[in-house]
Amino acid sequence: MEIETQPRRRRSLVSLTPLIDVVFILLVFFMLATSFLDWRSIVMDLPGAGSTVAEESPALVVSIHADGALLLEGETVEPNGLARRLSEFMAADPDRQVIVRPDDSVNLQRITQVVEQLQAAGAVRMRLDRGGR
Amino acid sequence: MRMPETSRREPAENVIPLINIVFLLLIFFMLAGALTRPDVFDVEAPQTRSGRLAELPEDGVILLAADGRLAFAERQLNLDALQPEVADWLAADPHARLTLKADAAVSADRLLTVMDVLRDAGADRVTLLTNPADR
Numbered sequence: 001m002e003i004e005t006q007p008r009r010r011r012s013l014v015s016l017t018p019l020i021d022v023v024f025i026l027l028v029f030f031m032l033a034t035s036f037l038d039w040r041s042i043v044m045d046l047p048g049a050g051s052t053v054a055e056e057s058p059a060l061v062v063s064i065h066a067d068g069a070l071l072l073e074g075e076t077v078e079p080n081g082l083a084r085r086l087s088e089f090m091a092a093d094p095d096r097q098v099i100v101r102p103d104d105s106v107n108l109q110r111i112t113q114v115v116e117q118l119q120a121a122g123a124v125r126m127r128l129d130r131g132g133r
Numbered sequence: 134m135r136m137p138e139t140s141r142r143e144p145a146e147n148v149i150p151l152i153n154i155v156f157l158l159l160i161f162f163m164l165a166g167a168l169t170r171p172d173v174f175d176v177e178a179p180q181t182r183s184g185r186l187a188e189l190p191e192d193g194v195i196l197l198a199a200d201g202r203l204a205f206a207e208r209q210l211n212l213d214a215l216q217p218e219v220a221d222w223l224a225a226d227p228h229a230r231l232t233l234k235a236d237a238a239v240s241a242d243r244l245l246t247v248m249d250v251l252r253d254a255g256a257d258r259v260t261l262l263t264n265p266a267d268r
Contacts, residue, residue: 016148016152019152020148020151020152020155023152023155023156023159024155026159027155027158027159027162030159030162030163030166030168031162033166033168033169034162034163034165034166034167034168034169035166035167035169036165036166036167037264038186038264038265039178039186039188039189039262039263039264040181040183040185040186040262040263040264040265041185041186041232041260041261041262041263042181042260042261042263043258043259043260043261044258044259044260044261045257045258046248046249046251046252046256046257046258046259047245047248047249047252048249048252064241102241103241104240104241104242105240105241105242106240106241107237107238107239107240107241108179108235108236108237108238108239108240108241108244109179109180109237109238111179111241111244112179112180112181112237112261112263113181116181116182116183119183120183128241128244128245128248129245130241130245131241
């Protein structure tokens with residue numbers, strides 16, 4: 001009995017090299033053009049807006065001083081105590097507007113830190129206003 | 134004279150795994166990353182721990198750099214030119230939401246100046262963009 005010899009593997013006529021080139025170029029394109037940043041958002045009323053509706057209770061004012069001090073309704077609060085103090089106010093009236101008043105030199109990173117604490121305390125309607133100095 | 138026979142050798146078979154991996158990387162970058170148009174200038178958004186996840190809007194984004202440069206609709210412009218541009222954009226769709234992508238180092242003074250302009254242009258609220266803080 002004769003054993004069949006295995007058919008010889010033939011080299012494909014199409015060269016792989018251009019394919020690899022193109023795939024590499026595509027890969028480099030997608031690596032450079034895509035971004036992996038994910039985004040969060042904070043919705044804020046603009047200064048001076050939102051006061052057309054008759055308010056049940058006046059807005060709460062949170063001031064941020066340039067030295068980092070936080071004031072709620074004119075009283076100094078501990079950096080970590082803001083959310084607790086504010087949630088007492090928000091429990092009474094959940095729709096109450098909160099006005100954030102940063103000093104002119106306070107940067108946005110600090111403002112968003114404070115706004116986050118306000119959100120944690122249940123504030124929904126927030127706006128920035130000029131604090132002066 | 135006899136030349137030594139040059140044998141064109143076939144490339145080793147192991148290019149196939151290489152191609153496989155490159156294809157996988159390609160598919161990963163195509164699916165996992167979001168193709169975005171590069172901004173007019175770089176803005177380092179403030180970092181927050183919480184906040185709602187936002188889909189980056191296509192238009193209506195105002196860029197505000199740390200040094201005070203402004204851009205709207207892929208064009209850099211100055212503060213005086215911003216108001217008519219934003220007013221035009223809002224006139225096309227009054228329910229459209231403006232998005233402010235401001236640098237973390239922007240001062241409150243500059244931020245409020247820009248916000249005043251947006252209010253004068255007819256907007257009543259704005260979405261501030263932030264990045265999640267890495268822990």
